[in-house]
Amino acid sequence: MTFSLANLVYLLQGTLWTVALALLSFVGGGVLGLAVALMRVSRFGALRFAAGTWIQVIQGIPLPVLIFLSYFGLGVTGFDVPALAAAALSIAVNSSAFLGDIWRGCIQAVAKTQWEAADSLALNGFQRMVDVVLPQAIRLAIPATIGFSVQIIKNTSYAVVIGFIELTQSGKIINNALYEPFLIFTIVGLVYFALCSPLSNASRRLEARLRARGA
Amino acid sequence: MTLHATAPAPAVEPAAAAPAVRFNAVHKSFGTLEVLKGISFAVGRGEVVCLIGRSGSGKSTALRCINGLERITTGSIDVCGHVVSPDGRADLHAVRKRVGIVFQSYNLFPHLTVEQNITLAPRRVKKTAPAEARAIAADVLAKVGLSDKRDSYPEQLSGGQQQRVAIARALAMQPEVMLFDEVTSALDPELTGEVLKVMEDLARGGMTMVLVTHEMAFASRVADKIIFMHQGRVHEAGPRDMLSRPETPELRQFVGTGL
Amino acid sequence: MNYQFDFSFLWDPDNSYWRDILHGTWLTVELTLLAIVLGFTLGAACAIGSTSRMPALRRAIAVYVEVIRNTPLLVQTFWLFFGLASIGFKFSAFTAAVIALTVNIAAYTSEIIRSGIESVRKGQIEAAESLGLSRMQLLFDVVLPPAIERVLPSLSGQFVLMMLATSIMAQISTEELMAAASRIQSETFRGFEIYIVVAVVYLALTVALRFAFALLAWAAFPRRRRLGTPV
Numbered sequence: 097m098t099f100s101l102a103n104l105v106y107l108l109q110g111t112l113w114t115v116a117l118a119l120l121s122f123v124g125g126g127v128l129g130l131a132v133a134l135m136r137v138s139r140f141g142a143l144r145f146a147a148g149t150w151i152q153v154i155q156g157i158p159l160p161v162l163i164f165l166s167y168f169g170l171g172v173t174g175f176d177v178p179a180l181a182a183a184a185l186s187i188a189v190n191s192s193a194f195l196g197d198i199w200r201g202c203i204q205a206v207a208k209t210q211w212e213a214a215d216s217l218a219l220n221g222f223q224r225m226v227d228v229v230l231p232q233a234i235r236l237a238i239p240a241t242i243g244f245s246v247q248i249i250k251n252t253s254y255a256v257v258i259g260f261i262e263l264t265q266s267g268k269i270i271n272n273a274l275y276e277p278f279l280i281f282t283i284v285g286l287v288y289f290a291l292c293s294p295l296s297n298a299s300r301r302l303e304a305r306l307r308a309r310g311a
Numbered sequence: 312m313t314l315h316a317t318a319p320a321p322a323v324e325p326a327a328a329a330p331a332v333r334f335n336a337v338h339k340s341f342g343t344l345e346v347l348k349g350i351s352f353a354v355g356r357g358e359v360v361c362l363i364g365r366s367g368s369g370k371s372t373a374l375r376c377i378n379g380l381e382r383i384t385t386g387s388i389d390v391c392g393h394v395v396s397p398d399g400r401a402d403l404h405a406v407r408k409r410v411g412i413v414f415q416s417y418n419l420f421p422h423l424t425v426e427q428n429i430t431l432a433p434r435r436v437k438k439t440a441p442a443e444a445r446a447i448a449a450d451v452l453a454k455v456g457l458s459d460k461r462d463s464y465p466e467q468l469s470g471g472q473q474q475r476v477a478i479a480r481a482l483a484m485q486p487e488v489m490l491f492d493e494v495t496s497a498l499d500p501e502l503t504g505e506v507l508k509v510m511e512d513l514a515r516g517g518m519t520m521v522l523v524t525h526e527m528a529f530a531s532r533v534a535d536k537i538i539f540m541h542q543g544r545v546h547e548a549g550p551r552d553m554l555s556r557p558e559t560p561e562l563r564q565f566v567g568t569g570l
Numbered sequence: 571m572n573y574q575f576d577f578s579f580l581w582d583p584d585n586s587y588w589r590d591i592l593h594g595t596w597l598t599v600e601l602t603l604l605a606i607v608l609g610f611t612l613g614a615a616c617a618i619g620s621t622s623r624m625p626a627l628r629r630a631i632a633v634y635v636e637v638i639r640n641t642p643l644l645v646q647t648f649w650l651f652f653g654l655a656s657i658g659f660k661f662s663a664f665t666a667a668v669i670a671l672t673v674n675i676a677a678y679t680s681e682i683i684r685s686g687i688e689s690v691r692k693g694q695i696e697a698a699e700s701l702g703l704s705r706m707q708l709l710f711d712v713v714l715p716p717a718i719e720r721v722l723p724s725l726s727g728q729f730v731l732m733m734l735a736t737s738i739m740a741q742i743s744t745e746e747l748m749a750a751a752s753r754i755q756s757e758t759f760r761g762f763e764i765y766i767v768v769a770v771v772y773l774a775l776t777v778a779l780r781f782a783f784a785l786l787a788w789a790a791f792p793r794r795r796r797l798g799t800p801v
Contacts, residue, residue: 156730156776157769158737160748165769168761172573212380213418217432217484218407227431231422246640253642254738264644277652285641285649292640 099279103270110266111287113180117252117262120184122245125191132196134225137203147196154193160257162186167258183255191248198244202237203229239303246292246299253288263287330389331356331488331519332377337386339372346372348543349386354488354536359520361530364540365565370523373540374490377521378410379403391487408436411481412490415497417473419465425452425476426461429483436484444483451479455509471502475509482513489513491522527554527566539565579758580767587754594750595771601664601746602733602779605671609732610725612672613679614718618709620684631680638677644738646670651742667739667746675732682724686717719791726783730776737772747771 135147154162166189167182206229214224253264261269267284271277330353339347346369354360362370375381377388379395388395391409393402419428429451430444439447452458455475465473474494481489491510495503507529514520514533524530530537531551539547539562547553547562557563580588620631638646647670654661661669690713698712718725740749751768755761 153773156734156773158734158748158772160737160740161765161769161772164751164761164765168765172762207418209414209416209418210420213414213420215380216378216407216410216412217480218404218436219432220404220436223435227435228420232420235422250642253644256644256741257738264642264648267645268648271648271652275656277648277656281645281649281653285637285645288641288645289637293636296636296640 099270099274099276103274103280104283106270107263107266107283107287110261110263111291113261114249114252114263115291117180117184117187117255117260118245118249120180121187121191121252122248124184124188125195125248128188128192129195129199132192133199133203136196136200139221147200151193151197154190155197159186159190159251159254162190163254163257179255179258179260182258183252183260187248187251187254190251191244194244194247195241198240199233199237202233202240205236206232236306239299239306242295242302243299246295249291249295250288329392330354331358331391332521333389334373335387335389337373337376337388338384339369339376339381340384346543347376347383350540350543350545352538352545352548354519354521356487356519357517358535359514359518359533360522360536360538361534362521362523362538362540363525363527363530363565364546368540369543370540371492374412374492374521374523377488377490378407378412380412408484409487410490411484411486411488412492413474413477413481413494415493417465417470417477417497419473419477419480421465423464424461425457425463425465425468428465428476429480432480432484447483448479451482452476454482454512455479456505469502470498471505474498474506478506478509478513488519488521491520491524493523493525495524495526530554541565573762575763576760577763577767579754579760579763582758585757587758590750590754591747591767591771594745594747595775597664597744597746598733598736598775601667601671601736601739601744602729602775604668605675605732605736606729608668608672609675610679612676614683614714616676616680617683617687618714620680621687635677635681638674639681643670643674643735644741646674647739647742663739663742663744666742667736667744670739671732671736674735675728678728678732679725682721682728683714683717685724686721687713689720690717715791719787719793722783722787722791726780726787729783730779733775733779734772 132147132150135143136151138144138147163183163186166186167177167179170177170182170185210228210232211224214228219227252262255262256265256268259265263284267280271280274280332354334351334353336349336351337347338345338349348369350369350373352360362373364370372381376383376395377390383395383397385397387397390406393405393409395402395406420431423431426445426448429448430439430441433439433444433447434441448461449458452461455478457472457475457479460468460472460476465476468476477494478489494510495506498506503526507526510520510522511529511533522530522534531554534551537549537551537553538545539553539559541547541561547557547559549558554562554566557566579585580591616631616634619627622628647667650670650673651661651663651666654666694712694716695708698708703711736746737748739746740752743749747768751764754764758764
């Protein structure tokens with residue numbers, strides 16, 4: 097057997113699932129990560145501690161382990177867990193620790209004088225965050241966030257551990273039938289490269305522009 | 312009148328004549344470093360008071376204590392009928408609604424236009440309707456002579472223009488007291504004039520103002536009272552001509568060096 | 571939820587699964603240390619190469635780094651393991667894992683060290699050249715030490731991530747911690763419990779690795795010990 101059009105279509109289907117999983121994870125990780133970042137800069141010590149612990153613990157557990165934990169953990173509740181749900185949940189949890197840490201840095205990078213100016217105008221904590229700090233922090237956060245989205249796309253490949261048929265798993269399945277590993281994994285790698293490389297480049301360009309403006 | 316770090320007798324005054332700001336034996340420490348060592352003075356309504364002194368004398372810290380940007384260690388500050396105390400956050404919000412501050416480094420919000428900078432606090436804090444907030448913005452911008460810069464972003468303006476917008480932003484909250492923290496120190500010399508002129512107009516208009524400044528000529532011309540701070544204390548205080556006849560050697564030296 | 575946690579399989583006398591976990595943990599540590607040493611060496615070489623005067627070399631290194639950074643480790647591993655086997659190069663799963671991890675981590679290491687090298691000020695290099703140091707002396711005595719000192723936190727963070735990523739090597743049946751967990755799961759059906767145990771082990775390894783790097787920094791950079799992180 098040789099690599100055929102049908103195989104290519106199969107890989108493209110896997111690619112769509114990779115993209116879907118990445119998008120779900122990014123949205124989930126973003127929402128959770130924002131909560132983590134805000135808790136990390138809260139004036140309540142308990143919230144700061146909880147968020148700090150979350151970041152340290154999640155960043156110390158391999159993503160495949162988190163995926164298994166979601167898979168078996170959700171399983172014990174008696175539900176038949178779709179692999180997509182377990183994978184998306186785990187990657188979102190994993191991303192929340194990294195994005196939370198990145199965004200905390202961006203929030204704290206907004207000049208102290210801006211916080212003071214907001215205080216002096218009698219804005220309350222919420223208004224200060226939403227109207228003054230976050231709009232400036234977001235600008236700082238964009239390059240690193242796009243950079244991390246590359247990480248998320250690559251991380252989706254770990255969903256193979258519970259058999260979710262995304263791009264890498266599709267490649268593995270085809271390879272099991274054809275045994276053309278160089279060809280198949282080169283194609284798989286190229287697809288990932290095509291997804292990730294534009295984001296990496298955009299992240300780098302925006303980073304350089306931000307630094308040029310800041311300097 | 313010379314004050315050597317003595318607290319004034321707690322005057323019993325009718326409410327209407329109560330000072331806008333009064334420091335009552337205020338101490339402030341950063342860790343083990345005591346920056347304010349018990350200062351007391353009052354700023355009457357409509358008065359312009361200039362705090363002068365060497366860097367490190369505590370004058371900026373004193374100013375920033377008034378609206379709670381620095382928390383005082385002991386003592387209290389009466390501000391427009393509210394009390395700033397060492398522990399109390401309670402009155403801080405009320406104080407900040409009545410007190411405007413202008414910083415050395417402008418601290419305009421870079422992501423907002425001039426108009427948005429000015430309308431933000433009235434809209435959020437006072438819940439002023441957008442149209443009314445814009446009318447207020449137009450009014451205060453006219454006062455500082457920048458009506459044509461309404462839609463500019465801060466980075467499109469010169470330093471002097473940014474500082475005038477910062478003044479307008481504070482004025483938009485219709486404050487009872489305005490604080491100025493070395494507002495011309497970051498400006499090129501040719502730009503200080505336009506900012507000082509706006510401040511002089513404000514003073515003539517009856518605004519209560521507390522200024523930390525290095526502009527001795529301005530202080531001598533506009534101030535109702537000058538307070539010379541030295542090593543965390545009020546070392547000498549007097550009317551605006553005080554600088555021409557200093558009583559303490561420290562003030563004499565300070566004036567002599569032209570700083 | 572009335573799920574009954576049951577960790578008793580760990581000390582099941584017939585199987586003593588805790589031994590398997592310990593053995594898997596040890597292989598994970600070996601894999602990690604080997605990949606760190608080899609990856610750091612290759613990465614530093616690439617970083618030096620990317621400052622070379624040969625455009626072809628610089629270009630080749632840039633392409634290598636881009637390819638690695640924009641594709642998943644797992645795909646790189648499959649490509650190497652299955653691909654090389656298909657043309658007759660047979661490696662043990664462990665060797666293949668070490669190669670894949672080394673090739674992967676070296677690309678990241680190279681980028682990090684390169685950014686450190688770029689942060690060394692021009693004046694330092696001019697001073698060294700004026701003192702008559704050769705190009706190699708300049709590199710090893712003047713440029714690399716402060717460069718690596720400065721990027722040490724990034725490097726140790728990257729190495730921790732790589733340690734966690736060794737968990738994916740079970741996919742090519744390297745007998746490390748995750749593979750042990752997977753086998754125990756299939757024999758005991760205690761998936762939730764076993765992966766909680768494994769998560770705790772990885773957390774402990776993370777803490778240990780961070781501590782080891784802090785110790786290394788303390789021992790290797792006396793200036794840092796006295797004056798703190800360089801700016």
